[in-house]
Amino acid sequence: MKKALKNPGVQAFVASIICIILGLLIGYIVLLFINPEGAAESIVNVIKNFLTWSRPNKKLQQFGNTLAKTMPLLMCSLSILFAYKVGLFNIGAAGQYVAGSCACLYAALAWGWGWLPCMIFALVAGAVLGAIVGFLKSRCNVNEVISGIMLNWISLYTANTLLTKVKEVASPYTMYIKDVNPSALLPNAGLDKLFNKNQYITIAVPLAMIIAIAVSILLSKTKLGYELKATGSNKNAAKYAGMAENRNIILTLVISGALAGLGAAMLYLTGYMRWECTQSSVPGMGFNGIAAAFLGGLNPIGAIFSSFFIQHITDGGQYVNTNFYSSQISDLISSVIIYLCGFVLFIKITMNNLLAKSEEKKSRALKVSEGGDK
Amino acid sequence: MEQYAVEMLHITKRFPGIIANDDITLQLKKGEIHALLGENGAGKSTLMSVLFGLYQPEEGVIKKDGVEVKINNPNDANALGIGMVHQHFKLVECFTVLDNIIMGVEPNKMGFLQKKEAREKVMALSEKYGLHVDPDAKIEDITVGMQQRTEILKMLYRDNEILIFDEPTAVLTPQEISELMQIMKNLAAEGKSILFISHKLNEIMEVADRCSVLRKGKYIGTVETKNTTIEQLSAMMVGRNVNFHVEKKPANPGEVILQIDNMTVASKVHKNNAVKNVSLKVRAGEIVCIAGIDGNGQSEFVYGLSGLEPLVSGKITLCGKDITKSSIRQKSVLGMSHIPEDRHKHGLVLDYSLEDNLILQTYFDPEFTTPAGFLRRKNIREYADKLIEQYDVRSGQGAVTTARSMSGGNQQKAIIAREIDKAPELLIAVQPTRGLDVGAIEYIHQQLVAQRDAGKAVLLISLELDEVMDVPDRILVMYEGEIVGELDPKKTTQEELGLYMAGAKRDEVKA
Numbered sequence: 001m002k003k004a005l006k007n008p009g010v011q012a013f014v015a016s017i018i019c020i021i022l023g024l025l026i027g028y029i030v031l032l033f034i035n036p037e038g039a040a041e042s043i044v045n046v047i048k049n050f051l052t053w054s055r056p057n058k059k060l061q062q063f064g065n066t067l068a069k070t071m072p073l074l075m076c077s078l079s080i081l082f083a084y085k086v087g088l089f090n091i092g093a094a095g096q097y098v099a100g101s102c103a104c105l106y107a108a109l110a111w112g113w114g115w116l117p118c119m120i121f122a123l124v125a126g127a128v129l130g131a132i133v134g135f136l137k138s139r140c141n142v143n144e145v146i147s148g149i150m151l152n153w154i155s156l157y158t159a160n161t162l163l164t165k166v167k168e169v170a171s172p173y174t175m176y177i178k179d180v181n182p183s184a185l186l187p188n189a190g191l192d193k194l195f196n197k198n199q200y201i202t203i204a205v206p207l208a209m210i211i212a213i214a215v216s217i218l219l220s221k222t223k224l225g226y227e228l229k230a231t232g233s234n235k236n237a238a239k240y241a242g243m244a245e246n247r248n249i250i251l252t253l254v255i256s257g258a259l260a261g262l263g264a265a266m267l268y269l270t271g272y273m274r275w276e277c278t279q280s281s282v283p284g285m286g287f288n289g290i291a292a293a294f295l296g297g298l299n300p301i302g303a304i305f306s307s308f309f310i311q312h313i314t315d316g317g318q319y320v321n322t323n324f325y326s327s328q329i330s331d332l333i334s335s336v337i338i339y340l341c342g343f344v345l346f347i348k349i350t351m352n353n354l355l356a357k358s359e360e361k362k363s364r365a366l367k368v369s370e371g372g373d374k
Numbered sequence: 375m376e377q378y379a380v381e382m383l384h385i386t387k388r389f390p391g392i393i394a395n396d397d398i399t400l401q402l403k404k405g406e407i408h409a410l411l412g413e414n415g416a417g418k419s420t421l422m423s424v425l426f427g428l429y430q431p432e433e434g435v436i437k438k439d440g441v442e443v444k445i446n447n448p449n450d451a452n453a454l455g456i457g458m459v460h461q462h463f464k465l466v467e468c469f470t471v472l473d474n475i476i477m478g479v480e481p482n483k484m485g486f487l488q489k490k491e492a493r494e495k496v497m498a499l500s501e502k503y504g505l506h507v508d509p510d511a512k513i514e515d516i517t518v519g520m521q522q523r524t525e526i527l528k529m530l531y532r533d534n535e536i537l538i539f540d541e542p543t544a545v546l547t548p549q550e551i552s553e554l555m556q557i558m559k560n561l562a563a564e565g566k567s568i569l570f571i572s573h574k575l576n577e578i579m580e581v582a583d584r585c586s587v588l589r590k591g592k593y594i595g596t597v598e599t600k601n602t603t604i605e606q607l608s609a610m611m612v613g614r615n616v617n618f619h620v621e622k623k624p625a626n627p628g629e630v631i632l633q634i635d636n637m638t639v640a641s642k643v644h645k646n647n648a649v650k651n652v653s654l655k656v657r658a659g660e661i662v663c664i665a666g667i668d669g670n671g672q673s674e675f676v677y678g679l680s681g682l683e684p685l686v687s688g689k690i691t692l693c694g695k696d697i698t699k700s701s702i703r704q705k706s707v708l709g710m711s712h713i714p715e716d717r718h719k720h721g722l723v724l725d726y727s728l729e730d731n732l733i734l735q736t737y738f739d740p741e742f743t744t745p746a747g748f749l750r751r752k753n754i755r756e757y758a759d760k761l762i763e764q765y766d767v768r769s770g771q772g773a774v775t776t777a778r779s780m781s782g783g784n785q786q787k788a789i790i791a792r793e794i795d796k797a798p799e800l801l802i803a804v805q806p807t808r809g810l811d812v813g814a815i816e817y818i819h820q821q822l823v824a825q826r827d828a829g830k831a832v833l834l835i836s837l838e839l840d841e842v843m844d845v846p847d848r849i850l851v852m853y854e855g856e857i858v859g860e861l862d863p864k865k866t867t868q869e870e871l872g873l874y875m876a877g878a879k880r881d882e883v884k885a
Contacts, residue, residue, distance in 0.1 A: 221751075223743045226730065233725045239682060240712070240720040241734045242703030 006355065012297030015347040016306065019295065023337030030332065031325070038324035049316035057196045064195030066315045067308070068272055071208040072097070074307040075263025076289025078215050081298050083144075083256040085219055087232030090253060092133050092148025093260040094286025095155040096126035100261030101268050101283075102159035105275055108177050108184030109166035115184050119265040126261015127254045129155060134253030138246035144253070152282045164277045172278040177271050186269045204266035209304060211259070216300035228252055260286060288314075294344050313337055378440065379404045379567040380425070380456070380536055385434035387420055394420040395431070398593040400586055402536065407558055407568045409578040409599070411611055412588035413811035418571050421588070422538060426458060427451045457529030458538040463521050465513045471524050472496060472509040475531050492531075499530045503560050518667075519550035526557065537561065538569045543577055547667055548839065548872030555581045573611070575604045587611055612812045622823045625847040628658035631831035632800050637688030639671075639678035647686060648674035650855040656800065661822060661832040663846030663863075665839075667875050671855035672835050673715055676804050680712045681705055682720075693799055706735055711798035713789055713806050715835070721789045722777045729758035729773040732792050765791035783814035790821055801825050804835045819845055839868055853877045 024043065031039035045052050050062030076093050083090035090096075103125035107113040113121070129151055136142035167174050177184050186202035195201045219225040231238040231248040238245045263285070267273055292310050296302030317331060380402045387395040395417045402408050412418045423429045425436065427445035435442050438454050445451050465474050472489065475496055481488040496509055505523045513521060522542060529537050539558070543551045558581055562568055572578055578585050579599055587594040587610040594610050633655050641648035648671045656662045666672055677683035679690060681702040690698045697705050706712075714720035722731050733742050733754055741757070742750050758773040767787045769775035777785060786806065793801065803822060807815040822845060826832050836842050842849055842863070849861040851874040858880035861871060873879040 221748055223738060223747045223749055226737055226749060230723045230726065230730075230734070234719075234723045236719045237721065237723050237734070239702065240680075240714060242701065242706050 009297075009299075011348050011351060012299065012302065012344070015344045015351065016295050016297060016302075018347050019340045019344050020309070020337065022343075023340035026340065027332075027336045030336065031320075035324040038321040042320035042325065045319035045321070046313055046316035049312050049319065052319050060196040061198045062315075064192075064198030064201045065272070066311050067195070067205060068198070068200035068202075068270055069267065069315070070308045070311040071204045072263040072267040072285055073288055073292055073311050074208050074212060074304060075259050075266060076286050077292035077296065077303045077307050078212055078289075078300060079256045079259035079263070079286075080289045081293040081296070081300060081303055082215055082219070082259065083252055084293065084298060085232055086228045086248070086252040087235070088137070088144050088249065088252060088256075090130070090133070090148060090256045090260075091145050091286075091290070092129065092151050092253075093256065093289055094282045094284075095148065095152035096129045096257040096260035097264045097286045097289075098152070098155040098159050098282060099125040099129045099257075100264030101275060102155070102162055103261070104184075104265040105174055105177075105268050106162055106166060108269065109175055109180050112181045113184060115186050115269055118184050118269060119186075119262065122265035123258045123262045126264070127258035129261075130253040130255070130257020131250060133257075134250035137253070138249045152286075156279075156282050159275070160277050160279065163275050167275075167277045172276050173274040174277065176274065177269070184269060185271055186266070200270045200272045202266075202270050204270060208263075208266060211262075212300045212304050215259075219300070260289070291339075297344065310337075377404055378402060378437070381437040381440075382421070382425060383435050383437065385421065385424055385431045385436075387424055387429055387431045393591050395424065396591045396593075397434075398588065398591075400593075401596075402567050402569060403584075404567055405562055405565050406583040407562050407570055407581055409570045409572060409582035409585040410588070411573060411575075411578060411585055411607060413573060413611060416588040416611075417591040418588060419540075420591075422458070422540065422569075422571065425451065425456065425538070452532065452534075455533065455535035456538070457532060457534030457536070458540060459522065459525040459529065459542055461540045461542075461544060463525055465521060465524060467514040468512060470510050470512055471507050471516070471520075471527075474513060474524055475509075475528050477528075479532060496527060496531060499527055503530065503557060503564065505530075505557060517550075518545050519547070519553065522546070522550075522554065523557070526561075534566075536567050536569070538571070540571045541573075542570075543572070543574060544837075545668055547876045548868055549876060551577070575607050575611075578607065579604060589613060608812055614813070620819045620823060620844045623827065625660045625826065627660040627847070628829065630655050631658050631693055632656040632833065633691040634679065635689040635691075637675070637678055637690065638686040639674045639683060640686050641671075641674060642683075646855075648855050649678060652688075652852075652855070652857055654850060654857060656831040656833050658799075658831050659826055659829050660848065661826050661834055661846040662848045662850060663834040663836055663842050664850050664852050664857075665836060665842040665871065665875060666852035668837050670852050672804075672837075672852055674855075675852070676712070676715065676802060676835060680710070680802065706796070709797075709799035711735075711793040711796050711801045713786075713793050713801070713803040715804035715808070717782075717785055717789055722785060724776070724778040726777055727773065728762070728767070728769055728775045728777055728780065728788060729754055731777050731788060732758045732761050732773075735792060735796055761788075761791045761795055764795075767791060783810045786810060786814065786818065790818060794821065794825060798830065800831045800833065802833045802835070805837060806834070807836075807838065807841060815841075839871065842871065843868065851875055853880070 024047065028039060028043045031042055050059050050066060053059045053062055076097055079093040079096065080090055100122035104118040104122035107118045107121045133144050133147050133151065136147045137144045163174050186204055188199065188201065189203050191201045191205060192198050219229065227243050228248055230241070231243060231245045235245055238248070268275065288310055292303055292307040295310065296306035378401045382398065382400040385395050385398045386393065398417065398421055400410070400421065410418050420429065424431050425445070427447045427450050436445060437443065443454060445454065466477070472493060476492045481491050493509060499505070500507055505527055507520055507523050507527065513524070542554060546554060555577070558568055558570070570578070570582055582599050584596055584598055585607065586596040587607065589611060635653050637649060637652045638647050639649040652675060664672055664675070674683065678685050681700070685698065688698070689696065692705070692708055692710060695708060697708060700708070718724060723734065737743060742754050744750060755773055761767065762773060765787050768784050769780045790806065806818050810818070822832055822834065834846055846863055849863055849866070849871070850857050851859040851861065851871065853875065854877065858877065859874040860881070861874070
């Protein structure tokens, strides 16, 4: 048992589970404070999410909805995770995601492009934004967090302005892709049939997972991954070893931005959501990506599961009893859990310390008993 | 019964996974100079931190004048009259000597400073112990030796009875060291008790009355210095007999491998250039050592040479090729190997495994990377295992051990293995033995000599006098960014070397 706990993979998993349990517990306590009557039921509903439906078909369809929304989150968390492995905190993923949203929607609605060029355009938009952050970081030593946050707002209002041209007259939302330009919708490739004809299940689902695996391989098995991680872990040593550390920083943020931008296309090109041109806050997807990355133990494969979980409880928030709680309560609970996710590393370290201590005690006890035998 | 100023009895301090101090007893007599000897990682610092209240021991007691005391923080230590001169001085650069001495215990009347009073006390102390300082000079303008005297005055001003010196000679010239030794003897004669932490055996033999030895967190013993020898002390410290002298044949210099002409490198801390117009040559089959006191431009010289920092002007030629404008990678491929000064900052990626660190300079080689950009893990493992075996790099789990978890000596061995196995024409070794124990030093010196004998050019940058005298075939002394003398280690003395290092003597040196 203890031996298994020493394995870093197992540790990451256990730490994540502890975080989730703690988060749910605190969420429950918050609910108890607001109104004890519906607390238990609501927290159970949050955990159950689509399972609250009794009809299997409905269950399956709702599961599909959660899955469809998991993919952009996964891409954002891969974006954060990738940059983090190279020692950069790409909080600009949120803005790169916005840039991707703007690019794919505008290309789809204003120019009538097909889904593939739209998707590539979103990827490029995110990459360009990442490149700006990377350039500022490597040339002028501007902290990537500061320039990332600035660019988040710049991209939000640029997106609002541009997408106003393709919005519905009567509402602040962009037009439906399926009405204006169905060719821009991502193909279902028959996957929708697996989820009770949920049209939002598209090739984005397998694609995002393949990308997660690709990121994992890139980081662990390639020369580029070796260089990037070395740069992230010790910039001075990377320079000493003759690596182009400035190029590596820019390249990292370009890839990171591309991942976030592509993530946006994976949501908006399914038609599941439309852009609200009057929104005054940066969509939370990029920020939730941070939580998903950490909850997944900074492992691309782990991110698949953590992204799903976070999306699962976020969606589950819809099922709290609104008789007792205002509808925002769901956001509160999921954010408490997301917040706790940040503690994964802390829990891992605590676990290691405890293990080391108990081992020492054992070895001392052993010594004492040996001494007694003499 | 003998009167002890401070006793630390059966101190045990544990950290997760390691016992830093295991049942250590240290007894400091009144008015004695007591040396604490041990290699890096032997537990000296931890023990002193316990005495200073920075750590609480799990077991053991501390007694002051025979009475058990509890030291919870440095303020408690101060109140008991325990003071410390840290290895890196804790002085405010832009304040005067006097300001630094009274800082924290400023004499005042209703919040107004009474500097006159303070000045009188400082002058009296300075007179009494022969600690000559100018109270109105700013710290940034005075020499390191004077800064150290300021630190000592700081302790005396606070009426400390027990003075701890943490490796005080590391930053001093030979002349300053002998002054310090005299000061310490004066202090002891006046009844102060001194704990002198060091791993330099001849200093301990010279100044200390008794010496306690720690090894790997354990207490080995206490000896009277007049009844022991350097050999015996080092055997206690390392646990085996050590050969101090470097065995080597006469050098047989060949063609010029490295030629530097008029190299100038800017400083990062001040406006002047750190390296000024330096020219030198290193030939195949010789070890050239750049000696000097820390901070005289040696680091910047190496940064400029290796390409980590840009040159202001100058020309570098390696094996006949102009490499002034070459990138670090190009220099490395052309045959320059560099054992960096700071193995944690430059030498290793600490979070990488040992094997990944061993290929840090060669990972792009077709042997380790496929044309498609994938790492050849199998080859990397074989190569790492070969180096680990050949250079006897010891680690917990072999090739997959995280570099961070390895001991300093083995980290250094890994770097040396990597840099030497590249088969360089020029090997630059910057303080290659810094912070290592005697056994590892012996090994590294042998490796440098072996490289020389194999016909390579070796450029050694060192601060350790013993190393400067023992290892190289030629010594160049660097003072304030200039080469001020060329010496033959077989003919010169430590005193002469010291004069050059302190800038008191200089020749015109032609490369």
